Amino acid sequence: xxxxxxxxxxxxxxxxxxxxxxxxxxxxxxxxxxxxxxxxxxxxxxxxxxxxxxxxxxxxxxxxxxxxxxxxxxxxxxxxxxxxxxxxxxxxxxxxxxxxxxxxxxxxxxxxxxxxxxxxxxxxxxxxxxxxxxxxxxxxxxx
Amino acid sequence: xxxxxxxxxxxxxxxxxxxxxxxxxxxxxxxxxxxxxxxxxxxxxxxxxxxxxxxxxxxxxxxxxxxxxxxxxxxxxxxxxxxxxxxxxx
Numbered sequence: 001x002x003x004x005x006x007x008x009x010x011x012x013x014x015x016x017x018x019x020x021x022x023x024x025x026x027x028x029x030x031x032x033x034x035x036x037x038x039x040x041x042x043x044x045x046x047x048x049x050x051x052x053x054x055x056x057x058x059x060x061x062x063x064x065x066x067x068x069x070x071x072x073x074x075x076x077x078x079x080x081x082x083x084x085x086x087x088x089x090x091x092x093x094x095x096x097x098x099x100x101x102x103x104x105x106x107x108x109x110x111x112x113x114x115x116x117x118x119x120x121x122x123x124x125x126x127x128x129x130x131x132x133x134x135x136x137x138x139x140x141x142x143x
Numbered sequence: 144x145x146x147x148x149x150x151x152x153x154x155x156x157x158x159x160x161x162x163x164x165x166x167x168x169x170x171x172x173x174x175x176x177x178x179x180x181x182x183x184x185x186x187x188x189x190x191x192x193x194x195x196x197x198x199x200x201x202x203x204x205x206x207x208x209x210x211x212x213x214x215x216x217x218x219x220x221x222x223x224x225x226x227x228x229x230x231x232x233x
Contacts, residue, residue: 027210048222054210056223059177059184062204070150079207086211094209097216099175 004131006078006104006120007038010138015042017116020082020108023047029055031062032078032106033069039077041069047081054093055081078104078120085111088119090128098123104131144197157197161190164201175206177218187218 008016012032019042020028029047032039043065047055069076079100083089088109090098098105105128109117118135121128144157148168155164161180165173178185179202185193195201206216206223216223 056208099205
């Protein structure tokens with residue numbers, strides 16, 4: 001699994017972080033789309049559970065996002081959700097419910113007082129493998 | 144007959160129900176799949192009786208969820224719910 005990485009544009013990362021912070025203390029969730037291993041589009045979906053401990057997406061929103069991705073020529077790359085008060089690791093339930101093959105499962109953690117943490121995982125036969133995440137530098141950012 | 148499954152044109156036998164189509168496509172854990180037929184979500188109870196027709200568009204997507212509590216997820220009224228309410232902490 002080490003050969004695979006996930007890149008996020010700065011905009012995607014910022015949108016994900018903002019959505020996670022807005023939803024806290026509840027979990028936020030959504031999808032990531034792009035090309036190859038580079039996520040360029042972020043989708044915030046409703047956490048139908050409105051819970052601080054679990055999330056589920058609404059099928060209607062999943063289908064709508066997928067349709068929009070196809071129209072934009074993008075591919076579904078990953079599923080993201082936030083852990084408002086725990087680490088950026090997959091829980092046993094996250095792993096058990098990782099049904100969609102070949103997706104990258106991204107977790108953004110707001111736990112603690114430091115900078116948010118992000119983790120990305122591939123799941124094979126109920127084992128989570130962490131892969132590197134690259135957050136791209138903001139375009140036109142002054143040096 | 145021709146239909147589109149997840150945006151790919153596919154040839155299938157005539158008269159298949161959604162349940163039969165999921166089985167024919169060897170979809171693993173079909174109980175965790177949401178199905179959209181021609182843009183409308185098909186309720187799970189209707190999988191065994193809803194037939195797919197020529198040029199229909201079918202979309203399959205797996206349940207997407209997770210969390211700190213384990214349990215059995217069931218779909219009802221267009222959304223997934225954790226059976227029994229709270230589930231078991233994992």
